Amino acid sequence: MNIENINGYTLNNIxxxxxxxxxxxxxxxxxxxxxxxxxxxxxxxxxxxxxxxxRGGNLIYTAGVEEAINxxxxxxxxxxxxxxxENFRQQSVAQYRKxxxxxxxxxxxxQSKDKFSPYVDKINDLLDNIEIKxxxxxxxxxxxxxxxxxxxxxxxxxxxELISLGIELLIFSKELEEGKENILFLDEPDVHLHPxxxxxxxxxxxxxxxxxxxKIIIATHSTAILGALETSNTHIAFMTFEQxxxxxxxxxxxxxxxxxxxxxxxxxxxxNTAPILLLEGEDDERVWQQVVRSSNGxxxxxxxxxxxxxxxxNFEEEAQKIIQSVYNDAxxxxxxxxxxxxxxxxxxxxxxxxxxxxxxxxxLLLSDEVLERLEHTWEQxxxxxxxxLNSNTDHMHHAVMxxxxxxxxxxxxxxxxLIRNDIMGIIGSExxxxxxxxxxxxxxxxxxTTNYSIDGKVFSFLGEKIVKNLLQKVEA
Numbered sequence: 001m002n003i004e005n006i007n008g009y010t011l012n013n014i015x016x017x018x019x020x021x022x023x024x025x026x027x028x029x030x031x032x033x034x035x036x037x038x039x040x041x042x043x044x045x046x047x048x049x050x051x052x053x054x055r056g057g058n059l060i061y062t063a064g065v066e067e068a069i070n071x072x073x074x075x076x077x078x079x080x081x082x083x084x085x086e087n088f089r090q091q092s093v094a095q096y097r098k099x100x101x102x103x104x105x106x107x108x109x110x111q112s113k114d115k116f117s118p119y120v121d122k123i124n125d126l127l128d129n130i131e132i133k134x135x136x137x138x139x140x141x142x143x144x145x146x147x148x149x150x151x152x153x154x155x156x157x158x159x160x161e162l163i164s165l166g167i168e169l170l171i172f173s174k175e176l177e178e179g180k181e182n183i184l185f186l187d188e189p190d191v192h193l194h195p196x197x198x199x200x201x202x203x204x205x206x207x208x209x210x211x212x213x214x215k216i217i218i219a220t221h222s223t224a225i226l227g228a229l230e231t232s233n234t235h236i237a238f239m240t241f242e243q244x245x246x247x248x249x250x251x252x253x254x255x256x257x258x259x260x261x262x263x264x265x266x267x268x269x270x271x272n273t274a275p276i277l278l279l280e281g282e283d284d285e286r287v288w289q290q291v292v293r294s295s296n297g298x299x300x301x302x303x304x305x306x307x308x309x310x311x312x313x314n315f316e317e318e319a320q321k322i323i324q325s326v327y328n329d330a331x332x333x334x335x336x337x338x339x340x341x342x343x344x345x346x347x348x349x350x351x352x353x354x355x356x357x358x359x360x361x362x363x364l365l366l367s368d369e370v371l372e373r374l375e376h377t378w379e380q381x382x383x384x385x386x387x388x389l390n391s392n393t394d395h396m397h398h399a400v401m402x403x404x405x406x407x408x409x410x411x412x413x414x415x416x417x418l419i420r421n422d423i424m425g426i427i428g429s430e431x432x433x434x435x436x437x438x439x440x441x442x443x444x445x446x447x448x449t450t451n452y453s454i455d456g457k458v459f460s461f462l463g464e465k466i467v468k469n470l471l472q473k474v475e476a
Contacts, residue, residue, distance in 0.1 A: 009245070011035075021326060022240070027241065028239055032217065046176060048183045048184070049168075050185040097138055117134070169208055236249060240325070278319065281305055284303075286432070287437050295472075356463060363411060369440050
């Protein structure tokens, strides 16, 4: 489905659930309000509703609000076209009464009782500590599993949000028009919600959308919402400032892997303080995870394996897209093995792209500092390798180890992937090599006088760009 030129906006490839990710101020709210205005009265579309991000008020029944809704079909529409809706939650309570009426009408010929309680249960499933119970007027709020009643002003804003949004979503699902496109425009449902509650709301919404004939367009800048989505019926788009044509696409496996890295919510500044570090494989990921653990907060990155160098460009492009759509002044990193190719790689800003100055992460094992941590020197290790070669002529890796020796023990450039664990055995350590390398990197600092060209030193294996971007600087 597409929305073609509605009040100047076009949305292509719309699925059941559609996420627009973009920074504050890029025009998401304006677009959703304009779209709702444009589809209202359009014969192609059935029911539509815009839910504003500024959802104020208390969960109390206000007769005047219900009267205004009942007496003027456009009253709530007008209220919600504003940036702030100060009595939004009072409107939700009035909607609760309407929801009960609609459901009871569906079953007015059915003599069985209590058809409405399952809908109350759906709302209560969103909540951990409180629950609502039916009352003569609307509902009352209780501490979950008790008879301790709570006033609406004593529950958290997040709890109020979930109850209010739960009601709004359920009432919309009961007002749909058959044979037409019904669209809910939901603006920043993440407001006031902890990431765990955002995920719970999204799972509630997924089931509701899949069970009913409507589509939903969600504008957000919360990657927690994207990380919670599990359905194949979800599309995503990234919005730049004042963009008028939006192209949605399927959430790929790349997105599913990197979205959780981007933190709970951009406003928490999580990602800005611990940016993503894209790495070729799981070995590299384990090394840098150890760096983070052993640095005691001095190295702040989020390692993420792309599983293969062939995937790196795609991950960089998607991470770049997310960062530019969500964060201000943020940065991300990617790190490749040098392999057999010398030279730096051009940045894909805000992704800073780096390459090791040695062949691969395994080669860091042979640097002086890592060997020192293992209580060895390079000369001692070479002597032990010579002895090992003489004593293990039938070993499956003897030819590779022999080639390493014949090539002059080129510890920065020889491919030691097959013999890395053999080398750890020769040294006599039971530690995984990734742990020792990670612990060593975590202990490093640099300053203006650091020399990156001393043969055998770990700085010459890592290279200046990696050290300056990822490791802690200290005063000389």
